[in-house]
Amino acid sequence: MEILVLxxxxxxxxxxxxxxxxxxxxxxxxxxxxxxxxxxxxxGVKDFADTLANYANKVLLIEDSKLxxxxxxxxxxxxxxxxxxxxxxxVMIGHTAFGMDLAPxxxxxxxxxxxxxxxxxxxxxxxxxxxxxVYSGKVNVKVSFSGAKKCMVTMRASACQIAExxxxxxxxxxxxxxxxxxxxxKVFSGYExxxxxxxxxxxxxxxxxxGRGIGDPDNIPMIEELAEAIGGVVSCSRxxxxxxxxxxxxxxxxxxxxxxxxxxxxxxxxxxxxxLAGMNGSDLIVxxxxxxxxxxxxxxxxxxxADLFKVVPALKDKINELKGA
Amino acid sequence: xxxxxxxKRVPDTSEADVKIDGSGKNIDLEDLTFDINxxxxxxxxxxxxxxxxVGGTVTxxxxxxxxxxxxxxxxxxxxxxxxxxxTDDAFEGSDGYAIxxxxxxxxxxxxxxxxxxxxxxxxDGYGVVGPMLAEMLGIPHATLxxxxxxxxxxxxVHRELEGGLEEVVDINLPAVLGIQTGINEPRYVSIMGIRKxxxxxxxxxxxxxxxxxxxxxxxxxxxxxxxxxxxPEVGEVAEIIEGxxxxxxxxxxxxxxxxxxxx
Numbered sequence: 046m047e048i049l050v051l052x053x054x055x056x057x058x059x060x061x062x063x064x065x066x067x068x069x070x071x072x073x074x075x076x077x078x079x080x081x082x083x084x085x086x087x088x089g090v091k092d093f094a095d096t097l098a099n100y101a102n103k104v105l106l107i108e109d110s111k112l113x114x115x116x117x118x119x120x121x122x123x124x125x126x127x128x129x130x131x132x133x134x135x136v137m138i139g140h141t142a143f144g145m146d147l148a149p150x151x152x153x154x155x156x157x158x159x160x161x162x163x164x165x166x167x168x169x170x171x172x173x174x175x176x177x178x179v180y181s182g183k184v185n186v187k188v189s190f191s192g193a194k195k196c197m198v199t200m201r202a203s204a205c206q207i208a209e210x211x212x213x214x215x216x217x218x219x220x221x222x223x224x225x226x227x228x229x230x231k232v233f234s235g236y237e238x239x240x241x242x243x244x245x246x247x248x249x250x251x252x253x254x255x256g257r258g259i260g261d262p263d264n265i266p267m268i269e270e271l272a273e274a275i276g277g278v279v280s281c282s283r284x285x286x287x288x289x290x291x292x293x294x295x296x297x298x299x300x301x302x303x304x305x306x307x308x309x310x311x312x313x314x315x316x317x318x319x320x321l322a323g324m325n326g327s328d329l330i331v332x333x334x335x336x337x338x339x340x341x342x343x344x345x346x347x348x349x350x351a352d353l354f355k356v357v358p359a360l361k362d363k364i365n366e367l368k369g370a
Numbered sequence: 371x372x373x374x375x376x377x378k379r380v381p382d383t384s385e386a387d388v389k390i391d392g393s394g395k396n397i398d399l400e401d402l403t404f405d406i407n408x409x410x411x412x413x414x415x416x417x418x419x420x421x422x423x424v425g426g427t428v429t430x431x432x433x434x435x436x437x438x439x440x441x442x443x444x445x446x447x448x449x450x451x452x453x454x455x456x457t458d459d460a461f462e463g464s465d466g467y468a469i470x471x472x473x474x475x476x477x478x479x480x481x482x483x484x485x486x487x488x489x490x491x492x493x494d495g496y497g498v499v500g501p502m503l504a505e506m507l508g509i510p511h512a513t514l515x516x517x518x519x520x521x522x523x524x525x526x527v528h529r530e531l532e533g534g535l536e537e538v539v540d541i542n543l544p545a546v547l548g549i550q551t552g553i554n555e556p557r558y559v560s561i562m563g564i565r566k567x568x569x570x571x572x573x574x575x576x577x578x579x580x581x582x583x584x585x586x587x588x589x590x591x592x593x594x595x596x597x598x599x600x601x602p603e604v605g606e607v608a609e610i611i612e613g614x615x616x617x618x619x620x621x622x623x624x625x626x627x628x629x630x631x632x633x
Contacts, residue, residue, distance in 0.1 A: 055531070114537075117501075118510065142531040145489070146513050149466075149501035158593035159467070161496045174597065179494045180383040184390070184397055186494075187597040202532075230542040231510045234526075239534035251631060257384070275632055287552035299532055308631045315384060329629065331622065332608060336385050348608035349622060355615035363623035364632060 046079035046134035051124070052097055053139050054085075055115065056236070059093040061207065062139035066200050067100035068208035069166060070137055076168040079134065083215070086123055088113040094217045100208070101215040109222035114233040117146040119224060125154050126223040133195070135173065140199035148199045158190040159197045164204040182318060182340050202299065203322050242294035244278055251277030251308045254297055254324065257284040258313020258334065258353055265290060268312060271357050274364045280304065282320045298323035313353045316341030333357070371426035371520065373417040374480065375450070376473055376487040376499070377410040379434055379441045383493070388601070395596045406441045409488020413549035415556040416518060417486045418449040424520065426483070427451045433461060433472055442572055447563035448556075458576040460584045465592035466494075470502035472587055475580035478507060482544055484525070489513045489548035497548070504546035512541050513548030 048070040052063040063083070070081045083101035085094055087108060094104045105127070111119055124147075128136060138144040138151075140162045152159035160175035167174045167187070175188040175198055190196040246252060253272040259265065265279075272279045279295065286296045297304050299319040309327035313334060314320060321344050324330070332345035333356050342348045349356055381402035391398040406414075417428045430445035432438045433456040442453035456476055464472065477485065485504075490497035497513070504511030516536060517528035523543055528536045530550050541547075577584065585591060611618045611625075626632050 117512075142514050142529060142537075145497050146501065146511075146529070149498035150505035150511065152498075153467070153470070153502050153505040159498060160594055161498055175594075177495075178602075179599075180381075180388050180397060181492070183383060183388045183601065184599050185602045186599045189595045189597050191593060191595045193593065231512065232540045234538045234540055236531075237528065237536045237538055239536070275626070283551070289552075289555060293534065296534075300530055301534055303533070308626070308629075329631065330608075331626075337610075338387065342608045342610075343604050343606075345608035347622065347625065348610045349615075349618045350610055351615045351618060356619050359616045359619035360623055363620045364626070367623055367627050368632060 046074075046077060047082055047131060048074055048079055048135045048137060049082050049084060049128065049131065049133040050101065050137045051139070051144075052083050052085045052093060053141060053143055054087060054090060054093055059096055060139070060141070062141055062200065062202045063097065064100055064207045065203070065205040066137045066139065067097070068211065069200065069205040071100070071208060071211060073135070073166055073168060073173065077171065081213070081215075082131070082133070084124070084127065086112045086120060098215045098217055099213060100211045102213055103215045104217045105220050106217055107220050107222050109224055111224050111227060112222065115143045116228060116231060116233050117143070117150065118228045118231045120147050121151045121154065122228070123223055124151055127220070128155055135195070136197040138197065138199045140201045144199045148197060152197045155197075157195055157197045158193050159199070160188045160190070161199040162201050163198050164201050166198065178318070181315065183338065201318070239293050242292050244294070246278055246280045246295060246297065247302055247304050249278040249304070250306055251275055252280045252297070252304060252306045252310070253277050254280045254282065254309060254311045254314055255285060255291075256282040256312065256314030256320075258315070259285065259290070262288070262290040264354070267357055271312075271361045274361045274368070275310070277308070277310070282314045282317070311341050311345065312357060314341050315339045316344055371420055371424050371484070372429075372482045373420065373426065374429050374431060374477055374482045374485045375410070375414045375417045375445065376485065376503075377414060377430055377432050377441055377445060378407045378488070378491050379404050379432065379438045380407045380491055380493040390599050390601065394598050396599060404437065406444060407488050407491045407493070409490055409492070409549060409551055411556045412551050412553050413486040413488050414445045414448060414450065415554045416549055419554060420518070420520065421449065429454065429480075431456065431473070431476065433457065433469060439572055443564050443567050443570075444559055446567040446570055447559045453570075453572045455572050455574050456576075456580065457574055458587070460577045460588050463589040463592065464587055465594045466496045466498035467502060467593045468587050468591040470499050470506060471591060472580060472582065473499065473503050474506040475582050476575060477503070484543055485546045486549055487546070489515070489550050500546050500548040507546070509544050509546060510541050511546040511548070512539055514550045515547050516550050516553050518547065518553075
C-alpha cells in the first residue's frame, strides 16, 4: 500500500506539519506494510525535497510557477490527476488553513471518504481508524471509513511527533505539472500581516491570559490590574478577540502568537487546542477556571477551580501585600 | 446580491459536563442548551450586512428537527428574508459528506450569488460541508474568511492563515464562502424581534422534495462512520490549589513569590 502525504510550505519555509504527517505515516506503513510518498508542489522548492526524502520512500516533486503560492483549486487539479494515477490507500493532508480549503473538495472529486482534523490514526487488523476530538475537546470519537479500501485524512498540527531518527533516503522524482492554464476564478493576490500593536506579548516574562470566562469587556480592567500587580502583560484567547474586547495582537494561539513566558496565568480560558498550541512552551502555567474538566488544567502545573471573579481580586490584593512586605 | 446562508443548531458544551449516551456513539444531549453554531452566527451577520449595503436577499437554510426553527427565526429576526428547513427521518446519521449532498440538492435549483456558512461547527468541527458543497455545485469556494469585499461579479476575501497571517484571494461569484469567527460583530436579537417573525412560515423539505433517495443520505449515504465516542483519559493534570477563593489565591501568591515570579 502507498500512503501519499502532501507536504506543506509557505513563504520559503517547509511547514512542520509535513514532517509530523510523514512520521505518523511511517508508523502506519510499518504496521500495515507499505511505502510513504511525499508530494511536493511549488516553484523553486527543490531544497524541501531533500529534507522530505529523509522521511519518505519517495518524493514526487512538481514545480510550476502556477503553484508558487498555495491555491486550493490549482492543488486540487494537480493532486486529482496524481491520485487517480497512483491510487494510494491513504492520502494525508494537514488540517491547516491550506488543507481545510483543499481536502474536502478533493475528496468529493475523487469519491474518497474523508476524516478531518484527526489527532491520531490507529490500525486495527487491516483497517485504519481516525481519532478526532469533538465537543470543545471534551470527547474523542473513533471514526471508520465504512470498509472503504482507500481514504483521505487531514491531521491536526502538532498532534503527531516528528520522528527523530528517520533516514529513509527516498528518491526524488520530478513529475511534469499537469496544469495547462491559469486558474482565473480563484486568484491569490497577496499576504497581509496582522497589524502590530504597542505591546509585543512574545517579549513578556509574565502573561496574564484572559478568555471567554471574563464574560464582559467591562471586566477586562480587573485583569489589567492583576497583570500590573504581578508585573505582567495581558494576553487573551480567540473568543476575546472575536468579540473585539482586546486587539488581535494580544491573541495567543494557532492563529495568533506563540508565547513562551516564565509564567502564563490563564484566567477563564477553557484551553482549546489552538490556544494551548500557542502557550504550552511556557515555563510555568497556572489556570483559574470554574470548570474542573476544562482542558486547560491538563496543560497547567497549578490550578484553582473557582469563580475567577472571586479569585482574581483576592490574588491581586495578596500579591500587592507580599510585594509590600 | 442574493445570499443563501447554511446554519446549524448545536449544543453548547463549552462549560458543560459532557457525558456519553447509552449508544456509545453520541453524547447525552438531555441537559445541554442549544444555539446557532457560533461560526454560522457570524456568517448570517455578514450576509445581512452585505444585503443592507448593496441590497438583495438573504435566505437561511438548515437541516434538522423542528427545534431548529428557533435558529431560523433568529436569523429572520436579524434580517434574513426567508428560511427553509430540511428534515427527514432518513437524514439521521448523515456525515458531512451526506449533509453536503442534502444541501446541494436543496440549493442547486435556487438562484444565488453566494452561499455563506460557518467555516466549521462547534460540535463536531469537521469543517467539510462548505468546500464539499462547492465541489458538488461546481463553483469555487474559500474558507476561514475574515473579510469580504464585493466588486462586480467577484469577491475579494481575506483568508485566515496561521500565526496572524492572512492571504487575500480574488474569487468569482457565485461561490461558497466559509466564514471565520470575528469577521464582524453579530447583532443582538431581542425576544420582541423573534416574536415579530414568529408567524413567518418556514417551508419544510424532506427526502423526496429535494430529489434524493434513502441510499443517498443518513448512514447509507455517508462515507465515514462513528465507531465509538469516549471521554479521553487525561494525563497528568495540574496540582489543584484547594481552599476558598481567598485561601487559594493566597496560596498561589505565595507559590509565585517563592518562584520569583512576581513583579
